[in-house]
Structures are given as structure tokens and as C-alpha cells.
Amino acid sequence: MRSGRPFGQAQILRAQIIGWTKMDLINELAAIHGYRSYLEICTPTTGTLYGDLDRGRYSLSHRLMYRWRDQFDDGMAIDFRSSSLDSGEGASAIRASGNTYDVILVDPFHEYEASAQDLREACKLIKPTGTIVVHDCNPEEEALVTPQYRDGSWCGLTYKAYLDMMLESVRLQSCTVDTDHGCAIIRRRPLMSRLRLIASRALGPIGGGNRSGLLREWRRVGKDDAAAFRLLKAQTKSLLNLVTVEEFLAGERNGSPVLR
16 A cells, blocks of 8 residues: 655656666667667567657667568668668668767567677667667576577577677677666777776686676587576676666766676
């Protein structure tokens, strides 16, 4: 039973962000950082919330869709398209146009290779101070992580492609916001942070600390998808740098991002 006392500011914020989607995060990034340009990399079975983009904040919005079919029509523009399982064709056309973006949503066809390629393409198209958002990086159950397409809430192996890239990279930093099946946030790592990470890896397991230990464990599971998912569930917070929506927004607003 409610006590009749008014909600505090923290309670109001929590009520507002329950059930936030990837697009809620993307719209809020524009509000906080003044982002104005947006690209969505998707397929006809992913993305799906392009109409929820706040175009009052984003003056430029493009959609790159691969696996496109003639019969697909959701009433919104598809600026770059390909019928193949290859986002590279559309990405090449974007590079030829000279466009780069403040925010890129990667919502790929969730097979491993497609996810990995989309992440690589996004890294080439993002502005130096921009943000990549990756959907479906924290699947809740093993049934969702089949390597091939399945009807329903299929998250596939996008999380695995994301972790393979992030755990090995010294140029990128990330966190994963615990909403909408896990929304990863990726940015370029500042130079000093990059140098510290390189130094810690050179010192080996002791100097590298927990991150080096996680990297060794992750490398050990290799291509064993079942073992990778078990490790994800055992080490979710550490592997994904998992944060709540509140933690993420607080860090963005006060200039202390929670990326690692």
C-alpha cells in the first residue's frame, strides 16, 4: 500500500526509465551531448523502432538495411540497402558520401559474422566523439542465443561478437546498460586511458588485474557457444561492465561516464 508521501526525485526518475528501449537511450544521448546525426544499421527483422527517433533532436538520420526484400515496407525511408547478408555494400556507399555520425545503432542480423562486420563498419563511420549503441548484448536465456535465426526474441551471438571486440581492443571503451536485452555503449578510449591499458597488459596477469583474468577466461571458451553463454551468466557484470539506466545517465550528465 502506498504511504501517501510524494515521490522523491530519484523515485520519479526510476519510474520514468522502467522499460526504457534502445531508442530512449539514443534520444537521451542527443539531449545530453547535443548529438545531431544518427545512423541505424539493421535488417527487416531488427531495428524496428526507427520511427521512435526524436527527429527534433537529430537533424540527420539515415538507415542502412541489409537482407532487404522488395516486400518490406514500414513506411519509412531506407537510405542505403542491400539484399545480401552484408552491410559492407551500404557502408561503402556511406563512406563515399563523406558522412559520419554522432550516434550509430548496431542492431544486426544476430549471427556472429554479421554482427562482427556491422561493429567494424560502425567503428569506421562514427565521429571521434560519437557513440555506438549495440542492441541485444545481454540475452536473458540460452534459448535466445542460437547461432542461426529463429522466430521470436532472437538475440543470437551479437553479445559474443561485441565481447570478442571489446576485450581485445585498447582503442575502445564500453559499458552495457541493463535494459532492452542489453544496450552496449561503445566510444573511443582517451589516449591516457589507452596507454594505461597497454601498460597493464604488458605487466601480465598480476598487473592487468581482473580484466586480464576475464580476457583469459573468455579466450579459453573460444568458439564453444554454450560455454561462452555460461561464462556470460557467471560473470555478467564484469564481462559486460553492466550498469543500470540510472547509473549510466548519472555518469553521462555529470561528465563521469561509466565506460571501462
